[in-house]
Amino acid sequence: MDGDKKLTKEAVLEALRQVHDPDLGRDIVSLGFVSLEDIALCGDQVKVSITLTTPACPVREEMRRQAQEAILALPGVASVEVEMKANVRPTGFRGPRPVAGVRNLIAVASNKGGVGKSTVAVNLALALRNYGARVGLLDADLTGPNVPTMLGLPPGFQADKGLSIVERYGLRAVSLGFLLPPGTAVIWRGPLIGTGIRQLLHDIPWGEEGELDYLVVDLPPGTSDASMSLAQDATVTGVVIVTTPNAVSVEDALKAVSFFEKLHVPILGAIENMSY
Ligand SMILES: Nc1ncnc2c1ncn2[C@@H]1O[C@H](COP(=O)(O)OP(=O)(O)O)[C@@H](O)[C@H]1O
Ligand SMILES: [Mg+2]
Structure with a gap:
C-alpha cells in the first residue's frame, strides 16, 4: 500500500462521484446508484456493485470502465471489480386497468x-x-x-x-x-x-x-x-x-x-x- 492513508469505503465512494450518468446529467452517487453498502474492501482489492435503473442502459459498460479507472487511481488499490446491476423501478401505471370490484x-x-x-x-x-x-x-x-x-x-x-x-x-x-x-x-x-x-x-x-x-x-x-x-x-x-x-x-x-x-x-x- 503506498502512502500512509488507509483505503476506506468513503474514499471509494468519493471517487465514484466522478462517474456521471450522461442521460441524467448527475453523478452515480448522488443518483443513488451506489452507496457505502455496495462497496467491499479486502486488502488492496475493491469490489463495488452499481445498480442502474435499467439493464438496457446504453452507457453501462462505459460507466463500469469509468468507475474502475476512478477507483484504480486511488492510492492503495491493486484491483477493482465492478458489478453492474439493475433494479427497474415501476412507474405510475398509465393505461386501461380494471375498475376494482x-x-x-x-x-x-x-x-x-x-x-x-x-x-x-x-x-x-x-x-x-x-x-x-x-x-x-x-x-x-x-x-x-x-x-x-x-x-x-x-x-x-x-x-x-x-x-x-x-x-x-x-x-x-x-x-x-x-x-x-x-x-x-x-x-x-x-x-x-x-x-x-x-x-x-x-x-x-x-x-x-x-x-x-x-x-x-x-x-x-x-x-x-x-x-x-x-x-x-x-x-x-x-x-x-x-x-x-x-x-x-x-x-x-x-x-x-x-x-x-x-x-x-x-x-x-x-x-x-x-x-x-
Ligand atoms: N323510448 C322512449 N320513449 C319516450 N321517451 C323517451 C324514450 N327514451 C328516452 N325518452 C325521454 O327522452 C328524453 C331524453 O332521454 P335521455 O335518456 O335523457 O337521453 P340522453 O341521455 O341521450 O341525452 C328524456 O326525457 C327521456 O325520458
Ligand atoms: Mg344523458
Whole structure:
C-alpha cells in the first residue's frame, strides 16, 4: 500500500462521484446508484456493485470502465471489480386497468344528446339487477348528470356530505348530480373531465374483489373527453350505442361506432330507441 492513508469505503465512494450518468446529467452517487453498502474492501482489492435503473442502459459498460479507472487511481488499490446491476423501478401505471370490484364495465354511448342514453343506461342496470346480477351505475355525464332524477333522487342531496355511493332500487349509483343543487352548471374543460372520470372509476369503492357483476356507465353525448378517458383509463367490456330511427341520429351513431373501434372498445350492439 503506498502512502500512509488507509483505503476506506468513503474514499471509494468519493471517487465514484466522478462517474456521471450522461442521460441524467448527475453523478452515480448522488443518483443513488451506489452507496457505502455496495462497496467491499479486502486488502488492496475493491469490489463495488452499481445498480442502474435499467439493464438496457446504453452507457453501462462505459460507466463500469469509468468507475474502475476512478477507483484504480486511488492510492492503495491493486484491483477493482465492478458489478453492474439493475433494479427497474415501476412507474405510475398509465393505461386501461380494471375498475376494482367490477367484473364487467358496460358503457352506454351515442353521438347525440336526447336519444335516450341515460334512459337506456338506467333501465339496462335495473334489468340486469332484476335478473339477479349485482350492478353499479356510474353517471359519467359530469356536466349534465340526469341519473339522480331518473332514480328519483333529489339533485344535490349529498351537497353537504360529499359524494358517495347510493343504494337505490338495488343498484349502487354514483352521480356528480348528487352533489350539485338543481340548475347548477359544471363548466369543466377536457383535462378536468378526464380527471373526474378517472376518480369516479378508480376512487369510488365500487365493491370488494369481483363483487359487482356489471358497472353500467352513462356517457355524455358525443365522442367526448369523457368517452376518451373511459376507454383510456378503464378496461371496458363493451359499449352499447343508442340511436333513434332518425337518419341524422343514425349517421352520428355510426361515428360513435368508429370512434370506439379506434379506441379498441368492443361494440356490444346498438339500440334503436324511440322507434315508434
Ligand atoms: N323510448 C322512449 N320513449 C319516450 N321517451 C323517451 C324514450 N327514451 C328516452 N325518452 C325521454 O327522452 C328524453 C331524453 O332521454 P335521455 O335518456 O335523457 O337521453 P340522453 O341521455 O341521450 O341525452 C328524456 O326525457 C327521456 O325520458
Ligand atoms: Mg344523458
